[in-house]
Amino acid sequence: MTDLRHAKMSRAQFFRMMGGLAAAAAAAGCSTKPQTGATTGASGATALDLKFVGVADQKTPMDELVAAYRQARAGVTITTSYAPTDQVQTSLRTQLGAGNAPDLHVVYPGSGSAMSMTQIAGAGLLADLSAQAWTDSIPTGFKPAFQVDGKTLMYSAGSSVIGAIYNKKVFQEAGIDAPPTTWTEFLDVCEKLKKAGKVPIALGAQTPWVTQLITYALVPSTVYAKDPTFDDKQAAGQASFAQSGWRDAMEMYLELHKRGYFNDKPNGTTFEQQTSMVATGKAAMAIQVSAVLPSFRDAATSPDDLSMFPVPGADDAASVWIPAGVVVGLGANAKGRNAEEAKAFIDFLGRQENINRWAKAIAAIPLTQDASSAVDPAVESFLPFTKDRAVPFMDQRWPNAEVQPTHFAVVQDLLAGKSKIDEALKKMDEAYAK
Amino acid sequence: MTLTTLPVETPPAARTRRARPLAGLSPSWLFAVPALLVYAAVVLYPSVVGVVYAFTDWSGVGEDMSFVGLSNFQAILGDEQVMGSLGNTLLLTMAILVVQNGVGLLLALGVHARLKSRALLRVVFFAPVVVSPVMVAFLWKYVYTPDSSTGLNGLLGLEVDWLGDPSVALWSIAGMVVWQYAGYSMVIFLAGLEGVPKELHEAAMIDGAGTLQRFRYVTWPLLAPALTINLMLSTIGGLKLFDQVFAATNGGPGYATETLSTVLYKQAFVFGKFGYSTAIALVLALFVAAVSLIQISYLRSREVAQ
Incomplete structure (x- = not known):
């Protein structure tokens, strides 16, 4: 038997073999080439498949509306895929960088994340939606989240709020009749719950994005109620985190921690555990964004026990402000070959009945409202x-x-007692200045 | 006496040329060529081309980019996060290097002994290696639950915040990596142990050497090649550690478990600084290569000496 390790192959044999392999690879490559763009179906009608990549929060409304679009526009199908934010961010940015992004994809409102509208629009990768009728009704306060230089570059069905998702049954059992409306009342409620043997506030700070929600819930009252133009001043270099009500909000955050109103070891607790604690009545509330309310309801044995109230970040009920942000949306790939068809789908999403359907699916306040x-x-x-x-x-x-x-990281450090508020705000100011 | 000359068959010149073997390449090498071509196209070429980005300010999307010279590399030196993550990476690597190989060696010695169930035990100890590191991290998040009644805390009667306490989290990650890869070290040590000639052990026994002395003077020196491979692989694995950290803590709490790999990932995909991220990746690659070369040259010289 020939010993293959020592057998020799002629140069011609080698090149013939390589030629064969190359041909086989080419044939395989051709046969698996993805079918994109317009094709003609068996019925002779033009068939088009649009690709959408989104985050998990978008699955429920998108599944419903994609099915509706299929009914409304025959011949166009939309293939969807979803993943958690981190994974989507990684894969989408890679696709955007390589020039092979899907026709439609998730876009975060405003400018503060790597997949935000402003950052992607800056690279010229978002199609202009300004000609669509729904864009005329975007409330003025929300325009910075949707627009750059007056051009609307993303779609979102409405806004969600940050507040306390609470278990009404647990509140009743602790003798609490109504949600608190001032900070002092809020602390009293927490104390009563603690004495009743319940965890007053479940906090899943191991999941990075959860860390920010308590400061976000308090800052509208400690910063913006006093100075609604804070963002403009900060952008102009006239205001900073360290020299503002952000310090008060951080102090209030840590006061809740020091008084023992959070679950034990919040830095080792995940969002899923936080959800379960409130849903099962082990904890009384969680400060969360309303978009996750459906997840809390799914985990609860009696979903009707769950409701929300605004976190009162001030001692005067009239000075309590709330955070209400545009929910994560989507945009059309300006460089995609199906850009017009992708824009047509967004136009469909912009119809009032579809705004209502999307908003309902994620417990959001619709962008525009009718009867x-x-x-x-x-x-x-x-x-x-x-x-x-x-x-x-x-x-x-x-x-x-x-x-x-940076905000996520400094909050985790503060909760771990590894950092001071001064240091935390300084790091945030440094990150802002980059 | 008739001198008869056997006719010498002279093949045609063309045939000689065609039949000439490809200099220095045997078929076993040639069969590797397609795989090497794919490797070159998918790994080598993009890596080399990617180096260019280290000298730019590219955000990762769009076409706007300008050359910034060496400023990305200068920024690395003054970046607290990179320096902090370098410290974490080195600590993790050291911990994994020592504990993983120590445990791997003990396991190898254990399953090398004449136990009835040794075949089964080898499979059991090696099993975690074949599981995806991300899956292992998610599994260990449950093991490391801060709840004192379940998980590791429940088992040991402790109340440790394994992944939430900045002073513990790094070692918790080292623990899960060791759990997963100790079986890998075990297999390499086991291969080394199988190669130790029985005669040497018998001779040592006749000379009156006890178990420990036989290990010290016979087994250990002959395990040197296996040790070299194990130390090098665990060093490289430790310096590049990403999956387990990303899935278990995402670098937190705070920056307590950031490694060079998680920092460069965040720079590229979270902060949108692809150029800077590539510069960190390049430095990391050179650092890993330098450490590995120094390590292998030292360990190989040790093998020769023995």
Whole structure:
């Protein structure tokens, strides 16, 4: 038997073999070439497949609306895929960089993350949606989240709020009749819950984005209620985190921690554990964004026990402001070969009935409202604030993608007792200045 | 006597040329060529081309980019996060290097002994190696739950915040990496142990050497090649550690478990600084190569000496 290690192959044999392999590879490559763009179906109608990549939060509304679009526009299908934020950010940025991004993809409002509207639009990769009718009704306060230089570059179905998701049953058992409306009342409620043997506030600070929500809930009252133009001043270099109500908000955050109102070891607790604690009644509340309310309801044995109230960040109920931010949306790839068809889908999403459907699926407040618009009963208590006592989520106006992760990290350090507020705010100011 | 000359068959010149073997390449090498071509196209070429980005300010999307010379590399030196993560990476690597190989050696010695169930035990100890590191990290997040009634705390009767306490989290990650890869070290040590001639052990026994002395003077010196491979692989693995950290803590709490790999990932995909990230990646690659070369040259010289 020939010993292959020592057998010799002629140069011609080698080149013949390589030629064969190359031909086989080429044939295989051709046969697996993805089918993109317009093709003609068996019926003779033009068939088009649009690709959408989104985050997990978008799955419920997108599944519903993609099915509706299929009914409304025959011949166009939309293939969707979803993943958690980190993974989507990684794969989408790679695709955007390589020039093979999907026709439609998730876009975060404002400017504070690597997948935010401003950052992607800066590279000229988002199609202009300004000609679509729904864009005329974007509320003025939300325009910075949707627009750059007057051009609308992303779609979002509405806004969500940050507040306390609470278990009404646990509140009743602790003898609490109504949600608190001032900071002092809030501390009293926490004390009563603690004495009743419940964890007053579940905090899953091991999941980075959860760390920011308590400061976000408090800062509207400690910063923006006193100075609604804070963002503009900060952008102009006339204000900073360290020299503002951000310090008060951080102190209030840590006061809750020092008084033992959080679960034990919040830095080792995840968002999923936080959800479970409130849903099962082990904890009374969690300070969260309303978009995750469906997840809390899914985990609860009796979903009707869950509701929300605004976190009162001030001792005067009239000075309490709330964070109300545009929910994560989507944009059309300006460089994609199906850009027009992708824009047509967004135009479909912009119809009032579809805004209502999307908003309902994620417990959001619809971007624009008509008689058929419904607001989730759990967020009704926020509606009086949305007119003149609400500010967008803070990161939507931050100038770069570094401030938000820095905020996550410094909060974890503060909770671990490894850092001081001065140091934390200094790091955030340094990140803002980059 | 008739001198008969056997006719010498002279092949045609063309045939000689065609039949000439490809200089220095045997088929076993040639069969590797397609794989090497794919490797070159998918790994080598993009890596070399990617180096160019280290000298630019590219954000990772769009076409705007300008050359910034060596400023990315200068920025690395003054970057607290990179320097902090370098410290974490070195500590993690040292911990993994020592504990993983120590445990791997003990396991190898254990399953090399004449135990009835040794085949089964080898499979059991090696099993974690074949699981995806991300899966292992998610699994260990449950093991490391801060709840004192379940997980590792429940088992040991402790109340440690394994992944949430900045002073413990790094070692917790080292623990999960060791759990996963000790079986890998075990297999390499086991291969080394199988190669130790029985005669040497018998001779040492006749000379009156006890178990420990036989290990010290017979087994250990002959395990040197296996030790070289194990130390090098665990060093490289430790310096590049990403998956487990990313899935278990994402570099937190704070910056307590940031490694060079997680920092460069965040610079590229979270902060949108692709050029700077590539510069960090380049420095990391050169650093890993330098450490590995020094390590292998030292360990190889040790093998020769023995």
